[in-house]
Amino acid sequence: MLTIDRVSRRFGEVTALEDVSLEIGQGEFFALLGPSGCGKTTLLRILAGFETPDSGTVTLDGADLLAKPPNKRPVNLMFQSYALFPHMTVAKNVAYGLEQEKLDRAEIRHRVGEVLETVGLSDLGGRKPHQLSGGQRQRVALARAIVKRPRLLLLDEPLSALDKKVRADMQLELKRLQHEVGITFVVVTHDQEEAMSLADRIAVFSAGRVCQVDEPVALYERPRTRFVADFVGANNLFEGVFTDGGVKTEAFGLLRGTGQATEGAAALLAVRPEKVRLDAGEGLAGTVADVSFYGGVSHVSVQVAGHPKPVLAAVQGASRVRPGEQVVLGWAPEDAVIINA
Structure with missing residues (x-):
């Protein structure tokens, strides 16, 4: 579904991405794994439309994704900070994107109710973000991202703000949600356990390059480079x-x-x-x-x-x-x- 072909991005003398090529399938849960500063978030921002590569192409269903402005792409980005509107209720936060598209009110109500039920927040639609726990706020951000039914959902360190127990619960929740809604998920993380438990396939990044792309078990048991062997698990x-x-x-x-x-x-x-x-x-x-x-x-x-x-x-x-x-x-x-x- 998504083809990234020889994408490079430089900031002055710093090379954030160098000749990155990846193919991501329809309905796949794909993880970009690597240490801080390896280029994975830069790639996510290119897919979302917030960065433009110096070279390379990105196609979605065969169409040039880079030619479209961010608001015209069938892509949603869930930020690390969740970026919820503090003055709006949960339901209003989730409905915001649909309202900007000028959808019919009944359609908005139906889709918001549907997605809040999917993420288990049906009873909390009237609350404000400050009245929610970290895990609940994360679900609101997810609901807001999937209510527009994007082809591709990008998640930037989605669980980093949660404590260990809540993170483990939300990993299961994310996996369930992804299977249920059928959207292709691309998640950026530096947490190996998170990538291994969530993803169908993982791309390991180091210094702007892709070291290895594999399923979690193959990546763990058969690393192909010193970096992958050392970075993924002990x-x-x-x-x-x-x-x-x-x-x-x-x-x-x-x-x-x-x-x-x-x-x-x-x-x-x-x-x-x-x-x-x-x-x-x-x-x-x-x-x-x-x-x-x-x-x-x-x-x-x-x-x-x-x-x-x-x-x-x-x-x-x-x-x-x-x-x-x-x-x-x-x-x-x-x-x-x-x-x-």
Whole structure:
């Protein structure tokens, strides 16, 4: 439905986007994930019409989107701050865009009632924004965005203002809403968990470029670059040279894994913490440096001679090991990923 082809945007000497190409399907929940300053919000603003790229094209259903002014695009942007009108009721906030289109009053009433029911705010239509919780204000902003039935809904860090519990609830709510209304969602976030739980596919950005586009599970289990392996979730990275189907390291010899790299070239072996065993019969010997308990999971940091950073292992429940204990770390070769460095 949406095709972004070789889009670049520069601000003076700063390159915000460089040759970005993406294809987003009808009804897809698509996430732009990356650290602050990587260009993801600039791309969102280009789609909304608030920025013009220096080069490249953007088409929606085959038509040139860049040729249309912001108010003529079938696109809505939900701001990070929600940007609700404080002097208007919930119902008036939601109706505002429809009133600007001079729709019939009965039609406006019907569509506002329908969308407030969809977001679970039917009983709060008469309240002002200051009388609502953070989660409720976010629902109002969503209702206002979807009531105009855009082809594309852009969300800029939509859950960043919410606390952890409300954010988890709203992630489920967003996913339900997207399936229910059938609008294509493009969400910008720097929160990996948020992107993984919400999106059908994720584009990982770094320094204005797209590093990898994949479904959440593939992105997590098969990162293709060092940046993706390091940015998306926790990872243990071992540096060496690719040879004989593994990564040959100075400190630990040949470490086997899955994937290919250039023979004789610098390579990385990436192992997720949950794949690391603490009681391996043979492997890397180390000393437990720290144990952190997170309820369902414990993170165990192990200092291994010859490795610059502690190796992280994740174990279910409360860990039985204590700081200072000696352990032997190991993992199955199929659980380790080889990446070109």
